Amino acid sequence: MLNLIIILAVILVLAILIAVFRVTTLVGIVKGDAGKYVTSDNKVQAAMCLLFLLAGIIGFFYYSFGGLDDDFVQPLASEHGVETDRLFWITMAITCFVFILTQIFLFYFAFKYQYKEGKKATFYPHNNTLEIIWTAVPAVVLTILIISGWKTWTKITGPAPDKSEIIEVMGYQYSWSVRYGGSDKQLGDYDFKKIDVVNQVGIDFSDKASFDDFIPTKLILPKGRPVHLKIRARDVIHSVYQPHFRLQMNAVPGMPTRFWFVPTKTTAEMRQETGNPDFEYELVCNKICGKGHFAMKYLIEVVEPEEYDKWYASQDAWLKQNDDYLSQVPDELQEMARIASGIENNAEIQEVENAVVSNN
Numbered sequence: 001m002l003n004l005i006i007i008l009a010v011i012l013v014l015a016i017l018i019a020v021f022r023v024t025t026l027v028g029i030v031k032g033d034a035g036k037y038v039t040s041d042n043k044v045q046a047a048m049c050l051l052f053l054l055a056g057i058i059g060f061f062y063y064s065f066g067g068l069d070d071d072f073v074q075p076l077a078s079e080h081g082v083e084t085d086r087l088f089w090i091t092m093a094i095t096c097f098v099f100i101l102t103q104i105f106l107f108y109f110a111f112k113y114q115y116k117e118g119k120k121a122t123f124y125p126h127n128n129t130l131e132i133i134w135t136a137v138p139a140v141v142l143t144i145l146i147i148s149g150w151k152t153w154t155k156i157t158g159p160a161p162d163k164s165e166i167i168e169v170m171g172y173q174y175s176w177s178v179r180y181g182g183s184d185k186q187l188g189d190y191d192f193k194k195i196d197v198v199n200q201v202g203i204d205f206s207d208k209a210s211f212d213d214f215i216p217t218k219l220i221l222p223k224g225r226p227v228h229l230k231i232r233a234r235d236v237i238h239s240v241y242q243p244h245f246r247l248q249m250n251a252v253p254g255m256p257t258r259f260w261f262v263p264t265k266t267t268a269e270m271r272q273e274t275g276n277p278d279f280e281y282e283l284v285c286n287k288i289c290g291k292g293h294f295a296m297k298y299l300i301e302v303v304e305p306e307e308y309d310k311w312y313a314s315q316d317a318w319l320k321q322n323d324d325y326l327s328q329v330p331d332e333l334q335e336m337a338r339i340a341s342g343i344e345n346n347a348e349i350q351e352v353e354n355a356v357v358s359n360n
C-alpha cells in the first residue's frame with residue numbers, strides 16, 4: 001500500500017514538473033523569447049542562487065546553534081576532554097569560516113556573472129601570486145591543525161600513570177563485560193580457550209592474579225583518579241565509546257587496545273549540572289557490529305574516591321561466586337586460590353592450623 005502511494009506521489013510530482021515546464025515555455029513564447037540565446041528564466045535562476053545562499057547560511061547556523069544541537073555536544077567530564085574539545089572547536093571555527101566564505105563567492109559570482117547580452121568574459125588563464133597564496137595558506141593552517149592534534153593525541157594515548165585503576169573492558173555480541181583486579185589490583189591472565197557459558201571472559205585460573213578478580217554489572221569509576229581501560233573483544237570489532245569522557249577506542253579481537261583518562265565529575269554532580277535527575281554516564285558500542293548492536297549500552301557510575309574504595313573492597317571475587325572453577329586451579333595453588341578469592345578467610349585457616357599444632 002505504502003509503495004503504491006510513493007509511486008503515485010512520484011508520478012504526480014513528475015506531472016507537475018512537466019506542467020510547470022510547459023507553462024514557462026508558453027510564457028516565454030508570449031514574451032518573445034523564441035530564438036533568444038538565453039531565455040528570461042536566466043534571471044530567475046540567478047536570483048535563486050542568492051536566495052539559496054541566504055537560506056543555506058541561516059539554516060546552517062540555526063541547525064548548529066539554534067537549539068537543535070542539544071544532543072550533539074554532551075557535557076564534558078574528563079581531563080583530556082578539555083583539550084580535545086578545544087581542538088574540535090578551533091578546527092570547526094576555521095573550517096566553517098572557509099566554508100561560508102567560499103559558498104558566498106560561489107553563489108554570489110553565479111548571480112553576478114549571469115549571462116547578459118553583449119557582455120564578454122575576461123580571458124584570465126593564470127596568476128602565479130594567487131596560486132601561491134591559495135596553496136600556501138591552507139598548507140600552513142592545515143599543518144598547524146594537524147601537528148597540534150597529533151601532539152594532543154600522543155599525550156592522551158601515552159603511558160598511563162603508575163597509580164591508575166586498571167579495568168578490563170571486553171566487548172562481545174551484544175554487551176560488555178568489565179573486570180577489576182581485586183585486592184591485588186592486578187588483572188589475571190585470560191585465554192580464549194577458557195571461555196564457556198559462565199566464564200564469559202575466559203579468565204585463566206592458572207594465573208595467581210586472577211583469583212581475586214571480580215566482575216560487577218556496572219562500570220564504577222573513581223572521580224579524579226586516572227583510570228586505565230584495557231580493551232579487547234571476543235568476537236567481532238566493537239568500539240568503546242564514552243561520549244561524556246570524550247573517549248573512543250576500538251575493541252578488536254586478538255589485538256588488545258587501551259585508553260586511560262581521568263573522570264572529573266561524579267554522576268551526582270552531573271545530575272545537578274544537567275538538571276536531569278535520571279542522568280547516567282554510558283558506555284556504548286560505536287561499531288555496527290551486528291543485529292544487536294543497538295543493545296550494547298552499559299551504565300557507568302562515577303563516584304567519590306572514598307566511596308569507590310569502599311565499593312571495591314566489598315566486591316566478591318568471581319571465583320568465590322563460581323567456586324566450582326576451583327577445579328581449574330593447579331593443585332599447588334589451590335590453597336592460595338581459596339584464600340585470595342575469599343572462599344576461606346585467613347582467620348579460619350589460622351584456626352585449623354592452630355588446632356593441628358595443638359593436637360600434635
Ligand SMILES: [Cu+2]
Nearest residue numbers: 238285289296
Ligand atoms: Cu558492538
